[in-house]
Amino acid sequence: MSILAKKKAVESEADLVEAIREGGPFVIEGGGSRRIGLAEGEVLSTRGLSGVTLYEPGTLTLVAQAGTPVSEIDALLAAENQRLAFEPPDLRGLLGRAGESTIGGVVAANASGPRRVAVGACRDFCLGVRFVDGRGQVVKNGGRVMKNVTGLDLVKLMAGSHGTLGVMTEVSLKVQPLPETVVTLGVPGGDAVEAVAIMSDMLGQPYDLTGAAWQGGRVMFRLEGFETSLRYRIGLMRARLRRDVVEHWGTEICDPIWRGIRDVAPFQDVPGDVWRMSVKPSDAADVVHAVAPADVIFDWGGNRFWLLVAEGTDVRVKMPIGHATLVRASNETKRRLSVFHPQNAALERISAGLRRKFDPEGKFNRGMMG
Amino acid sequence: MEMPAPKSGRLASKPELASRLCAVLPSDAVIEAPEELKAYECDALSAYRCPPLLAVLPETTEQVAKVMNICHEMGVPVVPRGAGTSLAGGALPTADAVILGVARLREVLEINTSDRYIRVQSGMTNLSVTAAVEDEGFFYAPDPSSQLACAIAGNIAMNSGGAHCLKYGVTTNNLLGVTMVMADGEVVEIGGAVMDAPGLDLLGLICGSEGQLGIVTEATLRILPKPEGARPVLFGFDSSEVAGACVADIIRSGLIPVAIEFMDRPIIRATEDFAEAGYPDCEALLIVEVEGSEQEIADQLARIIGIAKRHDPVAIRESASAEESTRIWLGRKSAFGAMGQMGDYICLDGTIPVGELPAVLKRIAELGETHGHMVGNVFHAGDGNMHPLILYNANEPGQLESAERLGAEILKLCVDVGGCLTGEHGVGVEKRELMTHQFAPVDLEMQMTVKDVFDPEWLLNPAKVFPLAVSAGRRAGR
Numbered sequence: 080m081s082i083l084a085k086k087k088a089v090e091s092e093a094d095l096v097e098a099i100r101e102g103g104p105f106v107i108e109g110g111g112s113r114r115i116g117l118a119e120g121e122v123l124s125t126r127g128l129s130g131v132t133l134y135e136p137g138t139l140t141l142v143a144q145a146g147t148p149v150s151e152i153d154a155l156l157a158a159e160n161q162r163l164a165f166e167p168p169d170l171r172g173l174l175g176r177a178g179e180s181t182i183g184g185v186v187a188a189n190a191s192g193p194r195r196v197a198v199g200a201c202r203d204f205c206l207g208v209r210f211v212d213g214r215g216q217v218v219k220n221g222g223r224v225m226k227n228v229t230g231l232d233l234v235k236l237m238a239g240s241h242g243t244l245g246v247m248t249e250v251s252l253k254v255q256p257l258p259e260t261v262v263t264l265g266v267p268g269g270d271a272v273e274a275v276a277i278m279s280d281m282l283g284q285p286y287d288l289t290g291a292a293w294q295g296g297r298v299m300f301r302l303e304g305f306e307t308s309l310r311y312r313i314g315l316m317r318a319r320l321r322r323d324v325v326e327h328w329g330t331e332i333c334d335p336i337w338r339g340i341r342d343v344a345p346f347q348d349v350p351g352d353v354w355r356m357s358v359k360p361s362d363a364a365d366v367v368h369a370v371a372p373a374d375v376i377f378d379w380g381g382n383r384f385w386l387l388v389a390e391g392t393d394v395r396v397k398m399p400i401g402h403a404t405l406v407r408a409s410n411e412t413k414r415r416l417s418v419f420h421p422q423n424a425a426l427e428r429i430s431a432g433l434r435r436k437f438d439p440e441g442k443f444n445r446g447m448m449g
Numbered sequence: 450m451e452m453p454a455p456k457s458g459r460l461a462s463k464p465e466l467a468s469r470l471c472a473v474l475p476s477d478a479v480i481e482a483p484e485e486l487k488a489y490e491c492d493a494l495s496a497y498r499c500p501p502l503l504a505v506l507p508e509t510t511e512q513v514a515k516v517m518n519i520c521h522e523m524g525v526p527v528v529p530r531g532a533g534t535s536l537a538g539g540a541l542p543t544a545d546a547v548i549l550g551v552a553r554l555r556e557v558l559e560i561n562t563s564d565r566y567i568r569v570q571s572g573m574t575n576l577s578v579t580a581a582v583e584d585e586g587f588f589y590a591p592d593p594s595s596q597l598a599c600a601i602a603g604n605i606a607m608n609s610g611g612a613h614c615l616k617y618g619v620t621t622n623n624l625l626g627v628t629m630v631m632a633d634g635e636v637v638e639i640g641g642a643v644m645d646a647p648g649l650d651l652l653g654l655i656c657g658s659e660g661q662l663g664i665v666t667e668a669t670l671r672i673l674p675k676p677e678g679a680r681p682v683l684f685g686f687d688s689s690e691v692a693g694a695c696v697a698d699i700i701r702s703g704l705i706p707v708a709i710e711f712m713d714r715p716i717i718r719a720t721e722d723f724a725e726a727g728y729p730d731c732e733a734l735l736i737v738e739v740e741g742s743e744q745e746i747a748d749q750l751a752r753i754i755g756i757a758k759r760h761d762p763v764a765i766r767e768s769a770s771a772e773e774s775t776r777i778w779l780g781r782k783s784a785f786g787a788m789g790q791m792g793d794y795i796c797l798d799g800t801i802p803v804g805e806l807p808a809v810l811k812r813i814a815e816l817g818e819t820h821g822h823m824v825g826n827v828f829h830a831g832d833g834n835m836h837p838l839i840l841y842n843a844n845e846p847g848q849l850e851s852a853e854r855l856g857a858e859i860l861k862l863c864v865d866v867g868g869c870l871t872g873e874h875g876v877g878v879e880k881r882e883l884m885t886h887q888f889a890p891v892d893l894e895m896q897m898t899v900k901d902v903f904d905p906e907w908l909l910n911p912a913k914v915f916p917l918a919v920s921a922g923r924r925a926g927r
Contacts, residue, residue: 137697138803138833160703189645200645202653203622218895219888224800225832226619226872228608228657229880229887230914231896235621235653239645256703279563283586285674285741305752308745357643359564382644402646420647425637430649432902437895448648 090127092209092217092248098123099246100215103442107242109146109184112177113170115406116241116418116447125183128248133223136161140206140223142251145183152182156254164255165201166192166337172347174407183247189239192341193290193301196282196379202238204253210237210245213438223251236433242444244437258303261333263290264316265325268298271364271375277320278380279360284319286312292340293377301337340378346387349374352408354386354394358401366398395420419448450497450538450853450878453912453924455545459525463502466523466547470505473515478553480504489530489548493595494538494879496849501528501542508553510628510636510666517664518634520547524926526908527632529660531603532574534595536796537877539607539659543912551602554666557581566625566642568669571602575609578670587672590617593873594785605665608657610873615831616707616740617673619873621656628667629655632904642669654899659875660910662903676740679707681777682750684757685731685764689713690807692733695760696830697803699737702756704749710736710781711828713810716788716838717780719825723787726780729764735830736781784827785838791823793843795856796836799863800872803833809866813837813859820855834872835863861886876914884916893919 087102089095099105104120111124125146133142136159143152149167156162167190169180184190186208191200207221220233237247268274274293281300282291290301300316302309317324327333339345346353351373358366360381367375372386372394388394391412394403402420405413422430427449434441463481470479480486481503491498502525507513520527530540530550542548554572561567562585569578575596578589592611593599599609605627610619617623626640640652655662686692689711696709712720712734721728728734735757739749754765768774780787788794801809810826817824823840837859841852860870860880864887870880884893897915900907900923907923 135802135804137701139700140802160701189650191645195644199618199622202650203618212895216891216895219892220895222867222869224802224868224872226610226614226800226829226834227869228619228873228875229869229871230876230884230893231661231899232608232621232653232657233895233899235650235656236899238653239650244649256701258703279565283562283565283674285586285676305745305748307748308741311742311744357646359561359642361561361564379644402643404647422648423638425631425635426639426648426651429637429651429902433649433899436898436902 086122086124088124088127092128092211095125095128095211095246095248096215096217099211099213099442103440104445105442107246107444109181109187110148110178112180113174113184113188113190115404116444117410117413118444118447120445123246125246125248126181131155132249139254140251141254142223142249143182144249145181145247147182149180149182149185160257161254162257163204163252164194164198165204166194166341167201168192168341170342173343173353182250186238186247186250187240187242193292193337193378196291196382197287197289202235205234205238205250206253207251208234208237208247209249210247212245213440213442218245221251225253241448243434243448244443246443259305260309260328261301261303261330262309262313263327263333263336264300264313265327266298266300266320266322267296268293269296271367271377274298274377275360275363275381278377280319281316282380284315286316290337291380294340294345299336301333340376343376343385345374345376346385349387350390351387352390352392352412353406354388355404355406356384356386356401357382362400366401369399370394370397422449451917452499452543452878453917455543459502459545462523462525466519466525467503469519470503470516473519474505474507474512478506478508480506489542489550492533492535492538492540494536494541494877496843497538497541497878499542499544501546501548502544504548504550506550506553510630513549513630513664513666514634514636516549517630517632521633521908524906524908526911528910529602529606529664531572531600531606532598534599535603535607535875535877537871537875537879539603539875539877539913541878549664551600551666558667561642562587564642565672566669567672568667569601571605571665571668572600575599575601575604582672583675586675588675589670590623590673591620601668601670602665605656605668606658606660607873607875610834612708612710612829615709615829616705621653623671624652624656624668625671626669627652627655627665629663629665631663632906632909640669659877659914661900661914662909677742678746679738679740680746680750680768681736681738681774682753682768683764683766683777684735684737684762685729686733686735686760687731687763689733689810691760692735693803693806695735695757698756698759699753700831702752704739704752706737706739706753706831708736708738709829709831711826711830712781712784713826715823716784716825716827719787719791720780720784723790724779724783726776728780731763736777781827788825788838788840792840794841795839795852797839797856797859798834798836798872798874799860799868799870800832800834801863801866801868803830805866806830806833809835809862812862816855816858820851822852822855833868857883878913881914882916884914885919897923
């Protein structure tokens with residue numbers, strides 16, 4: 080992360096276009112709350128491009144400028160009994176940041192929380208995007224309708240591109256109605272092998288689980304919907320699990336539990352580097368065993384997990400399989416090990432080719448992803 | 450509809466190309482004879498036909514790679530073909546192109562129910578993927594209506610949807626990884642059996658790229674536990690406004706039906722004459738299907754009926770048995786057949802914001818009258834994906850062109866109210882020239898630039914998606 084006093088704040092898309100045409104290289108920033116990659120340049124903030132431009136609760140559609148705070152969107156949706164289904168993590172605690180998370184930053188990071196295991200990632204809820212490319216051209220893709228296969232899907236490409244292809248100015252999203260109620264089941268699950276086995280078994284049944292995590296020796300499942308239906312499914316789960324099951328009902332108890340998983344709360348204020356892993360659940364225990372971390376949190380039924388390791392540890396050389404992203408470490412460690420997992424040569428070449436087309440002069444987050 | 454003129458050099462290269470392809474493929478995998486090539490002259494958009502230069506049916510990724518490498522060296526375009534069920538002309542060849550069919554790539558490579566994925570060769574049909582895992586209690590969710598015939602390769606190329614995507618999403622939401630052969634024959638692996646691998650989302654880019662970025666030969670697909678059961682309820686309304694309001698209320702309620710299907714009066718009448726499903730004669734009809742256990746289904750249906758009753762339906766038909774469910778779906782499922790019996794038809798699939806439904810239906814009826822064509826509407830109402838069916842008589846000169854003009858007007862209308870040209874069928878050749886109505890030149894240029902990265906010489910399905918005049922310079926080639 081470059082610590083520079085200089086920061087360019089734009090108030091409109093036209094300002095942004097002008098800034099990009101005349102300046103650079105830039106480090107693109109929304110609220111500055113979740114950036115993990117390193118780049119050099121003047122900070123270009125989209126925070127001034129703020130406001131929800133369209134919200135239709137009856138069609139589950141929301142369009143917002145990229146700098147709109149997530150908190151503002153959450154409040155607007157809550158007033159209509161709706162939410163962002165992919166529950167973007169708030170990494171401020173983990174990363175020690177103070178900024179205000181923006182929706183543009185969320186999409187740029189394809190940031191998804193525990194419900195991703197059931198409903199899909201942030202990118203699956205992105206319907207459209209507007210962005211400015213490295214030449215200062217305003218480009219649109221997608222739209223605001225639920226089904227759209229018109230032309231190439233640049234919306235998916237922009238989601239998760241970490242600001243390396245263009246600066247998003249507006250995103251349209253599909254939102255979700257709030258369920259009637261929620262319940263969390265806590266099940267004792269001693270080690271990683273046992274935890275994955277329990278989670279895979281439950282996720283392989285038609286229980287519509289919207290969370291499957293393991294932390295502190297306890298497997299947690301989340302169910303959401305109508306109470307009668309949840310009681311029925313809990314009955315089936317109890318019969319299949321044949322273990323002690325603790326039920327926590329209602330948002331007041333459940334929200335903090337899942338917010339903790341989502342935001343990697345147990346690793347906040349604990350020294351050490353934090354890695355985010357992406358592996359097949361059946362490989363998760365092997366990876367944990369090989370790395371031998373100080374602590375681990377499983378999410379998405381073991382598809383994603385978080386490792387806490389001693390500072391400077393190279394997790395990638397120890398893991399037999401999978402992808403690892405270095406989320407929290409010193410800049411020195413990040414430079415040495417690289418934040419993003421190296422891709423195979425063919426994908427690296429294609430990605431570099433795309434970056435050259437979108438951003439020929441390398442004005443955006445130069446070197447961040449490879 | 451225009452296609453680019455074939456290049457004489459390519460036509461002349463046929464003997465050499467055939468012999469080079471025969472050298473790397475099984476003996477029966479290269480199709481050269483004109484009478485056999487007729488099978489590859491069109492897809493389900495059968496109004497347009499052109500036999501290809503050659504057709505090849507490789508059996509492995511390695512063979513696909515060799516074909517691509519040879520065609521690349523010789524500067525011959527390749528048009529990928531799944532099962533040939535595209536309604537948009539995605540697999541329509543030109544006379545100087547090779548059709549590469551994936552029909553012989555039909556193997557299941559791996560089933561992993563504990564990690565919930567299946568890896569298959571891309572020529573497998575959509576339904577056969579579900580068949581491979583259903584004994585273990587799983588299914589593959591995207592369900593295009595051609596699912597008995599259509600290939601996974603085509604589903605990925607077009608990002609296919611289906612009636613049940615309201616709950617489960619479309620292909621892109623259920624695709625984890627692909628093995629893809631690039632235009633020059635290089636084989637790449639994108640994604641895999643994990644969620645959200647780091648790096649740019651190239652998988653999201655490939656899905657829906659209409660065979661213009663590469664040939665997908667293998668796919669890793671997400672599989673889901675099969676629900677315990679499903680049951681529909683049918684509502685009749687005396688106006689499409691009211692039906693539209695009812696859909697919005699159901700969606701807002703927090704219920705997530707797996708499907709909400711809409712039919713308008715012309716379609717209801719056509720299907721009644723054809724299939725006798727016993728539908729009420731009304732202005733608009735909704736079929737809402739929910740899933741779960743018996744008790745859950747009953748609860749959800751009770752809530753949905755409660756919502757619908759606030760909109761004064763003229764008919765409510767609740768299913769109490771499998772037979773009744775089949776009967777409720779019968780008319781919807783035979784809608785295309787019913788229209789087909791009344792004449793030839795063009796099926797469009799523009800998507801609109803659901804709130805625009807009544808206004809758009811009214812305008813479509815007016816446009817149909819002006820152009821002198823009957824238009825029926827079936828509709829995935831939950832997600833605004835329309836399916837106007839425009840009737841015409843193929844034997845009467847000028848009728849196809851007139852129906853196409855009407856179709857173009859309807860699709861422009863979809864774009865003008867905030868929607869798009871195609872929700873699940875793809876652009877192909879059918880909507881190619883309308884792309885400038887939805888996209889500014891800079892938007893199209895950006896998309897073509899992406900193709901430049903994957904296929905610098907524009908040899909992969911080159912005459913699709915982008916208006917011919919817009920892509921002409923890039924297609925000039927050898």
